[in-house]
Amino acid sequence: MELSDWFKGFEDGVSRLSPEQREVFFSACGEHCVKSGTLQVYRELHARAGGDLDVFFLQANELPGVKAEIVEKDSLYHLYFMECTCGLFRRGYVSTPLLCECSRQSILYVLHSLWKDRRFRVTICGSILRGSPCCKMRIEAGMSGQKAV
Structure with missing residues (x-):
């Protein structure tokens, strides 16, 4: 059995899961x-930004293959990735768009790790x-005392 065959089963299994x-x-x-x-890259960026979300996203533009926009200061951002960096996709093992949930979850993990007092x-x-030319994530930030955004 080829590894690529195993990943076909992986994709099928993921598709059977509820959201x-x-x-x-x-x-x-x-x-x-x-x-x-x-x-670690994001931790360094966070330190250079002094924990300021707006500065963090401005500086994210300096990262290769990343573009960021401040839509509303301290609350709404767009983060773009110009290429898919997932090793499973790059090696041709997985191509389902359901895999993008992994990217969404990794961004959530990074943000919650760096700003424990924010939602x-x-x-x-x-x-x-x-099918888009790049990956675009909408990031809404709120305070921990607020309802989850």
Whole structure:
């Protein structure tokens, strides 16, 4: 059995999960993926920004393959990835757009790790695996005392 055959079963299994089950599954996946190096990049960016969300997203523009926009100061941002960096996709093992939940969960993990006093909602607006030229995430930030955004 080829590894690519195994991943066909993986894709099929993921497609059978409810959206809530996929969130749980991919939250663990995204956390492990981001801990392999990307989290440190964002920690350094957070430190340079002095914890300021607006400065953080402005500086994210300096990262290769990343573009960020401040839509509303201290509350709404767009984060773009110009290419899919998922190793499973890049190696040709997985091509389902359901895999993008892993990216969404990794962004949530990063944000909650850096701003423990904030609540975040991340929405996938478009992704390469869904046919868009880049991945676009909408990030809403609220205070921990507010209802989850």
